[in-house]
Amino acid sequence: MEITERRTYTEAELTERLRQAQRGSHEALEEIFSFLRERIFALAKQSAQNIGLRVADAEDATQETMIIVREHLLEFEAWENMIRFARQVLRNRLGNCHQYRLSHNRLEVPMEKASVSVRMDAQLEAAELERILEQAIEELQRTRPRYAVIFRGLLAGLSKKELCEILRITPGHFDVELHRGRRFLRSLLKKRWGIEW
Template sequence: MTSGDDRTPRDDVLDLVTRAVDGDEDALAEVLARVQDPVYRLALRMTGRVADAEDATQEILIRVMTRLSMFRGEASLVTWAYRIAVNHLLNLRRRPAETLTFASYRQDLLDGLRAPDYTGPDSALLAEEIRLLCTQALLQCLDGAGRAAYVVGEILGLTGEEAAWVLAISPAAYRKRLERARRQVRQALRGRCGLLDASAPCRCDKRITYAIGKGRIPSSGPVLATHPTGAKRDARTVTAAAALGRLRDVGELLRAHPDYAAPQARAKAVLALLHSTHYKNLLPDQPP
C-alpha cells in the first residue's frame, strides 16, 4: 500500500476498513455512515414502504459490519454493500396482500380519477406524495429479480458490469433482465400517466381524494414528500425532479425521487452492538 500523495481513494477505503475490522469504532462508524443512506434508498425502492426499508436497512448494516473482513476492494464500498443488501432484500418474505400486478396497477390509475376533486389544503404537497407513492407502487409490480435489476441499473445508475456483480449474475443475464423490466414499466404507464403523455388521463392532483380514502396517505400527512433527505443530492435526481414537465422516459420519472436519508436511530442501534458484543465475534451467515 502506498502512502502520502500516492495514496488512491481505494487505498484510503481499504485502510478505513482495515481499521474498522481491527476494532477502531470511529472507523466503523465512518464505514456505516458512507453506506447507510445508499443502502436505505435501495431498500426503500425494493420494499416500497418506509417502515420495511428501515427494518431492512438495520439488518443490512449489521451484515455489512460483520462481513467487513471479506472486503477486498473488488468494488467500491457502496457497491459492495449493495450486493449484501440485494441478497438480503430478495430473501425477505412478502405478505400475499402486498403482491401487486401490472394489470391491477393500470386499473387503479383509472379508478382513482373517479373520486371528486380534492379541495382541501396542501394540494401541491399531496400531489407530490401521490407521484412518489405511485412510482414506488409501480416498482412493486415487478418480480424481485426484475425489481433489483431495474433499481440498481436504471435508478441507482450502476454500470452493467457493476450491476451484474451486485446481482451475482452474468452481464448478459443482467441486460436481459433489465430490458424485460424496462419494457414492463413502460407498458404499465403507456396511455395512463399524464407526466409522460399529455394526452393520458391520469394526473397526480386528480387522485388525492381517492388516495386519502384508500388510506394511502395517513391522517398524519405525507410521508415520502416530507421525508428527511441527505446532505448531498445526486445530480441526476436533481435534474429529473426539476424537469417533471418535460420527462423523456419512464426511467427519469422513477429516478425523480428525493435522496432519502436513513434514520440515524437505525445506524446508532447497529453501533450499539459494539458495547454488548464485539462485532468481530458476530459470525456472518454467508459471504456476500
C-alpha cells in the first residue's frame, strides 16, 4: 500500500486556488474544499468531544458548514476570510447541536432497575435493525424518493459516480443530498422507532 503525503499550502497558494475556484475551475474548487473539509472536520471532532457530542454530530456540523461556505464562495477575498467564516459557521452549528442535545436529554433508567430485560442476541438484533431500516427506506420512498434512491443505491454497492449519473446530479450536489438524507433518516428512525444513529 502506497502512503501519500498530505499536501501543504501557503496562504498565498490557498488564496490563488480560491480565486481559481471563483472563476469556475472545478479542480481548484475540489482541491480547496477538500483541504478546508479536512481542517474543519478535525476542528469539529475536537470541539464535539470537548462538549460531549458524538462524532456523527461533528460530521453533520462539518457537512452543513461546507454547504454554507459553498453558498458564500464568491464573497471571500482571501483564504483567511474563508477559513474564518467556516470556523464561525462550525461554531454556530455545534452550539445549536449542543443546545438541542441539552434540551432533549433523555431520561435514562439504570438497567438494574428495569423490570424487563430487552437484550437480544446479535443475529436477532441485526435482523431487526435491517427490517427497521428497510421500513424507514420504504417510508422515505413515499415522502422523499430521491433520498430512498440514494440509500438503496449505496446498500446495493453503487459508487458515488454511478449514483450521480443515475440521479443526473453533480458530485457536490450528491454530497448535499446524502447529508440531508442522512439527517432525515436519523430523524425518522428516532421519531418512529426510538433509535439514535
